[in-house]
Amino acid sequence: MGKFIEVFDTTLRDGSQGEGINFSVQDKIHVVKALDELGVKFIEAGNPASNPKDADFFEKAKSLSLKNAHLVAFGSTRRKDCSCAEDSSLQKLLAAGTDYVCIFGKSWDFQVTEILQTTLEDNLEMIRDTCAYLKSRGKEVIFDAEHFFSGYEANSDYAMKSLQAAIDGGASTLVLCETRGGAMISQCSFVVSQVVKKFGSGAVIGIHTHNDSGLAVANSLVAVESGATHIQGVLLGFGERTGNANLSTVISNLQLKMGYSCIPADNLKLLAPVCRRIAEIANISVPGKMPYVGRCAFAHKAGMHIDAVLKNPDAYEHINPELVGNERMFLMSDAAGRSMIIEKIKKFDSSITKNSPVVSQVVQKVKELEHQGYLFEGADGSFELLVRKIMGLYKPFFNLCYYKTHDEYPLVEKGLYSFAQLKIDVNGHKQMAAGEGNGPVNALDVALRSALKEFYPKVEELKLIDYKVRVLDGKNATASRVRVLIESTDGSENWTTVGVSCDIVEASWHALVDSFEYKMCKD
Numbered sequence: 320m321g322k323f324i325e326v327f328d329t330t331l332r333d334g335s336q337g338e339g340i341n342f343s344v345q346d347k348i349h350v351v352k353a354l355d356e357l358g359v360k361f362i363e364a365g366n367p368a369s370n371p372k373d374a375d376f377f378e379k380a381k382s383l384s385l386k387n388a389h390l391v392a393f394g395s396t397r398r399k400d401c402s403c404a405e406d407s408s409l410q411k412l413l414a415a416g417t418d419y420v421c422i423f424g425k426s427w428d429f430q431v432t433e434i435l436q437t438t439l440e441d442n443l444e445m446i447r448d449t450c451a452y453l454k455s456r457g458k459e460v461i462f463d464a465e466h467f468f469s470g471y472e473a474n475s476d477y478a479m480k481s482l483q484a485a486i487d488g489g490a491s492t493l494v495l496c497e498t499r500g501g502a503m504i505s506q507c508s509f510v511v512s513q514v515v516k517k518f519g520s521g522a523v524i525g526i527h528t529h530n531d532s533g534l535a536v537a538n539s540l541v542a543v544e545s546g547a548t549h550i551q552g553v554l555l556g557f558g559e560r561t562g563n564a565n566l567s568t569v570i571s572n573l574q575l576k577m578g579y580s581c582i583p584a585d586n587l588k589l590l591a592p593v594c595r596r597i598a599e600i601a602n603i604s605v606p607g608k609m610p611y612v613g614r615c616a617f618a619h620k621a622g623m624h625i626d627a628v629l630k631n632p633d634a635y636e637h638i639n640p641e642l643v644g645n646e647r648m649f650l651m652s653d654a655a656g657r658s659m660i661i662e663k664i665k666k667f668d669s670s671i672t673k674n675s676p677v678v679s680q681v682v683q684k685v686k687e688l689e690h691q692g693y694l695f696e697g698a699d700g701s702f703e704l705l706v707r708k709i710m711g712l713y714k715p716f717f718n719l720c721y722y723k724t725h726d727e728y729p730l731v732e733k734g735l736y737s738f739a740q741l742k743i744d745v746n747g748h749k750q751m752a753a754g755e756g757n758g759p760v761n762a763l764d765v766a767l768r769s770a771l772k773e774f775y776p777k778v779e780e781l782k783l784i785d786y787k788v789r790v791l792d793g794k795n796a797t798a799s800r801v802r803v804l805i806e807s808t809d810g811s812e813n814w815t816t817v818g819v820s821c822d823i824v825e826a827s828w829h830a831l832v833d834s835f836e837y838k839m840c841k842d
Contacts, residue, residue: 321578325523325549326570327361327461327494328354330597332393333563334553335365339603344376346600351380353600354554355388357593358582359566361461363391363551367415368408377415387583391461392417396424396449399437403452413456420453423463423496426481427470439477443484450488461549462490463527468502471510482518492523492549497538500531500561507538508545515546525549528564530556535564540572543579550581554597555605567594571611571643591644592811599810604785611643614813620650629662648699660685664706680709692791692802692819700807700814700837701830707840716775716839718744719832722766724759724824737762745774760786760827767835780809781838783831788823805830809838 331347334340342350347364354362364380365373380390392415397406412420424446425431431442450460462485464470470478482493495514497507507528515524526542526549528535539550550573556565567590573579574587591612598605607615617640619625627634632647640647649662660681664671671677684705685695695702707713722741739762740753750773754765764783771778785806792799803826806815814837818829 321580322548323580324543324547324573325361325525326359326566326581327363327391327525327549327551328359328554328566329363329393329527329551329563330354330553330555330557332363332365333551334555334558336559337557337562340557340601342601344372344379347376348379348383349600350597351383351385351388351390353593353596355385356586357554357589358387358586360388361391361419362388363393363421366393368394368411374411374415377417381416389419390417391419391421393421393423396422396442396445397452399435399441399445403448409449409452412453413458417458419459419461421461421463421494422449422453422490423465424449424481424485425466425470426464426478426496427466428474428477430466430470443480446481446484447488450485450490452488454489460485460488460490461492461494461525463494463496465496466498467495468497468506468510469499471513472506475513479514479517482514486518486522490522492525493518494525494527494549494551495542495547496527497529497535498527500529500535502528502534502538503532504534504537504541507534508541511542511545511547519546523549525551527551529558530561530563530565533561535562536568536572539564539569540577543573543577555594555601555603555609557601557603565609567612568610571638575638575642587642588644593644595808595813596810599784599808604806604813611638612645614648616640616645618648618650625649625662663702664710666703667706667710667712677710681706684709688819692800693817694802694804695817698804698815698817700816701833704816704833704836704840713840716745716836717771720744720749722763722828724762726759739763739766741766741770743767743770745771748774750774759824760831763824763828764831767831771835775839775842777809777842778835778838781807781835782809783807783834784813786827788826791819801826803827803830805834807834807838809841812841 331350335342351362367374367377392412394408394412397403403409425435425442428439431439453460464481467478524547526539526547528538552564552566554566556562570581574581594605594612605613607613619628624635660678661671661673720742725738727736737759738755742751750770752766752770754762756762756765768778783805787804789802790799791802800821801823803818804815816830816833818826820826
């Protein structure tokens with residue numbers, strides 16, 4: 320392994336400022352445990368002075384035993400009109416009880432005079448005093464130089480003085496924050512190299528980038544090439560505006576492509592699973608096309624590509640997906656060719672060859688269903704069930720006797736306006752159940768789950784995380800056929816199922832049943 324690069328994850332602080340992201344105290348604890356398992360060095364877990372939730376988290380976090388990571392509490396320099404000892408925010412920062420603290424201060428003269436509305440010298444004193452005060456209280460101080468690249472462009476002398484003030488106060492790490500996300504790669508490279516030349520012998524130099532120009536990852540990588548050894552970001556890249564540097568991409572590139580060490584070598588295979596776990600906690604999906612860890616990062620569809628990858632993955636894959644805990648995926652379509660189908664079927668029977676009758680049967684059935692509007696390239700769960708049925712390896716876990724759905728308007732109870740009733744047959748045992756929800760599909764899901772859990776308790780692990788509807792033939796307006804895709808998870812694996820019908824509820828039912836049956840087959 321090459322030179323070590325400190326990874327500083329700010330999912331729970333900067334990342335939580337992204338639209339739709341909101342962590343409870345328990346969520347934050349789960350995220351900390353996942354990041355610690357991955358092996359990052361620092362976890363910035365919030366600002367204890369900003370809200371009671373963060374203060375409560377740090378109190379509860381005192382009992383956590385971490386193997387790899389150090390918790391970091393975040394705060395700002397003292398207020399311009401009081402001493403450090405009188406600053407209530409700094410007292411709350413100390414009360415968080417972390418060995419490391421991260422303090423941000425102004426490094427752009429415009430921000431000092433126009434936003435902070437104080438003198439340039441007073442701002443330097445605030446930086447110096449705050450770092451010295453925290454250092455005297457036994458803290459390791461990481462200084463985030465806010466707007467550093469904008470400040471350097473406007474007044475490089477003053478921007479450098481802000482770093483010197485932090486060093487004079489006892490900060491051990493200087494982080495150059497590309498706060499507006501507008502710096503180009505050449506600018507980032509030049510500025511970091513200048514800071515490393517001046518301060519690199521006495522402090523760790525770090526980088527913190529935002530993605531407003533789509534360059535957060537690129538600027539992070541070039542900063543390391545220019546001498547930075549501390550890198551800040553969010554594991555999945557979310558955050559305010561267009562987000563932060565995506566650490567899953569940064570870590571993979573640094574460790575697999577550039578010869579640096581970021582996390583323990585054996586932990587790199589945990590990257591994709593940890594990303595999925597944190598996405599689940601944040602109640603989002605890992606974007607399918609996210610490099611390295613996305614579901615489609617190693618997905619192949621064209622028949623020529625699939626055939627080549629089966630012969631030698633190096634033909635179209637830049638790394639082995641297993642290195643980051645991901646997996647290769649062949650997408651089912653009429654363009655995929657027989658090679659992909661054979662590969663899928665071999666999951667059930669390794670003796671299958673291109674001349675086996677079942678291959679032709681699967682190809683023919685797929686073509687028939689795609690003509691009806693089915694799409695299997697993104698419905699791996701339904702495709703696996705289809706193959707099982709054709710190969711005689713499928714036995715239904717239950718049979719539907721009937722279902723009924725009913726919607727009501729105006730609402731009887733806020734948020735619950737749909738009702739479902741169903742009867743199923745499980746090996747001769749009839750079971751009835753009912754459910755209510757915020758739509759007929761949700762109500763059916765609740766009812767089916769209730770009916771099945773007595774026979775298959777593990778269905779309680781199943782969670783539907785995405786639902787998509789596509790109109791297949793718009794000329795028939797509301798009578799058109801629709802395709803429904805449902806993505807599900809049980810916490811360890813995600814899968815997608817499909818249903819097609821002129822009735823959106825019926826299409827959803829077919830996709831829903833496939834989702835439950837895939838889970839039960841899997842178990």
